[in-house]
Amino acid sequence: MPDVLTAPLVVEFPFTRSLGPVLSAFLTGLRERVVLGIRTRDGRVLVPPAEYDPVTGEDLHALVRTAATGTVTTWAWNPAPRRGQPLATPFAWVLVRLDGADTALLHALDAPGPEAVRTGLRVRVRWAARRTGAITDIACFEPCPPGTDAPAGPAVPHDGVFPDPVTILTTPARLDYTYTPGRALGRHLAALADRRITGERCPSCHKVYVPPxxxxxxCAVATGEQVEVGPRGTVTTFCVVNIKARNLTIDVPYVYAHIALDGAGLALHGRIAGIPCDQVRMGLRVEPVWTGDARHPDHYRPTGEPDAAYDTYKELL
Ligand SMILES: [Zn+2]
Known part of the structure; x- marks a missing residue:
């Protein structure tokens, strides 16, 4: 058995959303160092504000200002902050019910250690120095200094609007994880390091899976038999990519194709180069091009052979 392979992987998909009037007011308020909630018909104050009453489904419009002080209602210690979290040093995740609010807001509490945190702790907002109209305008919460922890009064109506309201929010979503391919794919990757492309054959239906x-x-049976396939193959279908993804180092347009390697029972994905995009076609015969010490082909290029007959790959589309 080869060594167990692992690799760090990152999936990142920032997305943009429009805020609507209620969340726009809330986030613009944070930029102005004001915390806004919303009052329901029965008098509860929701922070963060919701557009609809979560109990009755009623539209909500009555924005109110709450204090920037509150009480921890529950918490969890985070001993090892990860990239992108509110604080770089260990901190507590807290639910804070701000004075004047009936619901609690999730945020970070800067505290020297878990022994300094408790339910009922009085805390206050620490505002970010640079505020943009985002939840991160609250840098974190911090314990109220002794003598300054008296609860503030009830929420007061918020009339009027802030100038230049924020209307769009861009949320960076990112997953960092370690990928372990397992034995079958590990064997395939080890062969790729020797520039051989291998699959595994099903003992029942005899299909060759690449990658395995x-x-x-x-058939729900293990595939143990190693089979070397290719290196040549046939384009079964393809698309022309015209949108340049972030971090992509090649130019658009380019062609991405399904390629059935000779001997394989299904097609794998690869980029086609060495031919104008508008000349790529189903049936085109291609071969892998390896560059540097990469563990997989950089792309596939035409071999110059006559095109494969449709009948030879129609089951592999
Ligand atoms: Zn099978």
């Missing part, structure tokens, strides 16, 4: 997953999903 260790089992045939049709």
């Amino acid at each position: 997953r260790g089992a045939c999903p049709t």
